[in-house]
Amino acid sequence: MSIIIKSPKNGRELSTRKSFTNLPSISSWVDDVFENGLGTGFLSNFNTGMTLPAVNIKENADSFILELAIPGMKKSDFDIDVDNKVLSISSEVKTEDKTEDENYTRREFGYSSFKRTFTLPETVNSDNVSASYVDGILEITLPKREEAKEKPTRRIEIS
DSSP: OOOSSOOOOTTOOOOOOGGGTTSOOHHHHHHHHHHTTTTHHHHTTSOOOOOOOOEEEEEOSSEEEEEEEOTTOOGGGEEEEEETTEEEEEEEEEEEEEEEOSSOEEEEEEEEEEEEEEEOOTTBOGGGOEEEEETTEEEEEEEBOGGGSOOOOOOOOOO
16 A cells, blocks of 8 residues: 655655645755655556566577576466577466455456567577477476587597
């Protein structure tokens, strides 16, 4: 719950108007809004969507592995596509909660989405890309083509 009336901050005095003795002046309220980053109190009551998920990219001898931290979703919430050497990972989730009582109706809804794209190197075999989602981590495995895989060091004898 947001607090509408604040006590004096940083030595500022409250407005001295007789009918509004408990309210801060408009200028101090505007200052407070900007000092608090416009955001936390005001925007906390709104669904601001989803930020881009963090991505870890690992490489081993056989593949590249992308790990995206996206907790609280289901496998069916994701769309993963490879088109012309571009990997696209996206999600769009809409929620609605409605409660009816004889005196009121409460309805809340939310929407969040994101899309990340990655240009794949020529060494990736895009026909065999696979994905899994476990414990909030979306893992995408991009296998390397056979000719791009690291070969073990071979010792050459001198004749």
